[in-house]
Amino acid sequence: MIRAIAVDMDGTFLDENGEYDRVRFEQIYAELVQRGIRFIVASGNQYYQLKSFFPEKDDELFYVAENGAVIFHQGELRSVNRFAEELVHKILRTLIQEYQDLQVILCGVKSAYLLKAANPDFKAFAKKYYFELQEVDSFDVLPDDTFIKFALDVEVAKTGQIVEDLNQTFAGEIRAVSSGHGSIDIIIPGVTKGSAIQQLLNEWQVVPDDLLAFGDANNDIEMLQLTSNSYAMRESSPEVLAAAKHVAASNKEAGVLQVIEDYMKKSQRS
Structure with a gap:
């Protein structure tokens, strides 16, 4: 059973114009909240940029930013790994x-x-x-x-x-x-999106296979390797396609939203 979802942003969750279908996502997100499924934004980008995509959700979402170097939640720095x-x-x-x-x-x-x-x-x-x-x-x-x-x-x-x-x-x-x-x-060696997400999963007592993860670039590989429910976007690098267990439609086709919607429909029937 999926208890957490982690999405990369550029090339994955966001379309070619750096946007996403906000109305469609709001409908999906409302059901995720109802089911108690946590949503993790996992990106190489800066926290302050990432949170701008989700106005009014800063208290709810978990941000794994800067490729796992920092974790933010409720506007607070939860974890940091630093260079000397x-x-x-x-x-x-x-x-x-x-x-x-x-x-x-x-x-x-x-x-x-x-x-x-x-x-x-x-x-x-x-x-x-x-x-x-x-x-x-x-x-x-x-x-x-x-x-x-x-x-x-x-x-x-x-x-x-x-x-x-x-x-x-x-x-x-x-x-x-x-x-x-x-x-x-x-x-920092050993500090990746995957290691940061594993830290959150441990805190929540969630096993990795209860994570749904999406990515497209090589900095997503460790995150995708965490779970059997991992999706590479169709236009991903060969290394990412090899690391993920499944392939989603491209970010231009809102592949992430498609997979999440399909999962929720299947889980309702089962």
Whole structure:
């Protein structure tokens, strides 16, 4: 019996325009609440951006943000995993010195940070995903924050090589993972959407196979591997399709909502 649902956002829950059918979801969500099924928003994005998609539900939903580095509920930080400050400096030096055309966002709990000298197009892109965003002159002196992730923008064709290079350079200290479309996240080893969701399931005394999970990119793999009720979106990467037990219609066809509706209809008949 499904007792929790976890959804990635971009490429999964959200359509190609970064939206979802709000009326349809409200009908579904009302039934989830009635059945006591918890809803988890699991994304590489910032909490402050994620909650904007669900106005008036901040007290109800659980947000696994920044690829599992933080968990928010009822507007409060429930859990955080942080990089050591010395390692933050080391990573920034490497990124800035060795990857000249790479764009960097340093993600903290309070805000995200990018350089004032960053590409204007990248700044516009960053503002779409980071509702709390500050520009800084340099990263030589770090802002007063707890640092949980690095978000990089690279040429799509170079993504795989840069991920491999970073994981070799910082072996055991970081994990670089593609989050699709030329985006790379640098995260804390062992800290994933899957590990954060497992933490919530343990707290709720819910077994993993009572979780329904949806994703499309490689940063969703650990979440999908948790449960036999895992769905890769039709246009997912090959690795994600291999990790999931099932395939859902694409995000352009509201595949997540289709699967949830089908599940609820079947459970009513059984």
